[in-house]
Amino acid sequence: MNENDEPVAYMERTRQYYRALGYAQDYVWAHFDDVPFARLGKPLAEARLGLVTTASPPGLENRDAHGVRHVWSGDVAPPPASLFTGNLAWDKESTHTEDRESFLPIETAAGLARDGRFASLAPRFHGVPTEYSQRKTLTEDAPDVLARLRADGADAALLCAL
Amino acid sequence: MSLVARHLEANGIPTVIVGSARDVVEHCSVPRFVFTDFPLGNPCGLPWDRAMQRAIVAQALDLLEGAGRPRITVRAPFTWKADDPGWRARYGRVDPAERERLLAAGRERRERQAEASALKKS
Numbered sequence A: 001m002n003e004n005d006e007p008v009a010y011m012e013r014t015r016q017y018y019r020a021l022g023y024a025q026d027y028v029w030a031h032f033d034d035v036p037f038a039r040l041g042k043p044l045a046e047a048r049l050g051l052v053t054t055a056s057p058p059g060l061e062n063r064d065a066h067g068v069r070h071v072w073s074g075d076v077a078p079p080p081a082s083l084f085t086g087n088l089a090w091d092k093e094s095t096h097t098e099d100r101e102s103f104l105p106i107e108t109a110a111g112l113a114r115d116g117r118f119a120s121l122a123p124r125f126h127g128v129p130t131e132y133s134q135r136k137t138l139t140e141d142a143p144d145v146l147a148r149l150r151a152d153g154a155d156a157a158l159l160c161a162l
Numbered sequence B: 001m002s003l004v005a006r007h008l009e010a011n012g013i014p015t016v017i018v019g020s021a022r023d024v025v026e027h028c029s030v031p032r033f034v035f036t037d038f039p040l041g042n043p044c045g046l047p048w049d050r051a052m053q054r055a056i057v058a059q060a061l062d063l064l065e066g067a068g069r070p071r072i073t074v075r076a077p078f079t080w081k082a083d084d085p086g087w088r089a090r091y092g093r094v095d096p097a098e099r100e101r102l103l104a105a106g107r108e109r110r111e112r113q114a115e116a117s118a119l120k121k122s
Helices: A010-020 A106-114 A134-151 B002-010 B022-028 B050-066 B096-121
Strands: A048-053 A072-075 A120-127 A156-160 B015-019 B032-035 B072-075
Touching: A010 B022, A010 B096, A048 A106, A048 A134, A106 A120, A106 B050, A120 A134, A134 B002, A156 B002, A156 B050, B002 B015, B002 B022, B015 B022, B015 B050, B022 B032, B022 B072, B032 B050, B050 B072
Parallel strands: A048 A120, A048 A156, A156 B015, B015 B032, B032 B072
Antiparallel strands: A072 A120
């Protein structure tokens, strides 16, 4: 790998960009020294898998009257043709998100379940807002996703971040 | 998304993240991460490339099942389009010639945010 093939330094790139926009303070990304770790309690072939995305519903119905975004859910069967991604930070010059499978692979995962790689997909996928406020994610959205996965009987989760 | 993964793990649900912002995810510290070295937007494979998407999801499942310890990153074995070698320099770049325009855009943005914040509090 040469220098030009190294992963993009997004934190540094973002710092420079927001400084150019005139923001006085740099964003502080979440950082932890510890890592919680759960093991699968059963063989993957017997497990139910939940999917989680950072995309929004097509009509942004997860926004309340005050404009606050909340965790939302959608059915995996039939899967949504498309989702709204225009409010997220992704490389809109280099690519597109017209193929929902490229960022939320419902049908791909369903195919792997049919082939026996895991037992089944949870009946719903869940959408989590990307928030500036880590407090909101930690105290509201993450517990909401957990509750929804538990309600679906999910044993594990595949999280796809745009 | 990394914060969600950590919360799920702490509550007994194993997770695997698929994403393209390696530094952000690893800075947070997550249990299992499949890194797709693509422009942000298509972490699960090139648009419409079903074989690649299947390979990446399968790799995530392998990691979910096989990881014996946390903080493991595996790299998806794919490279971005050969006819677009300049993609790494593109996202969020600051063109010196655009300084004034960016500053003005930032001012506008802060005004909008202040208005939205006032609205939420009212």
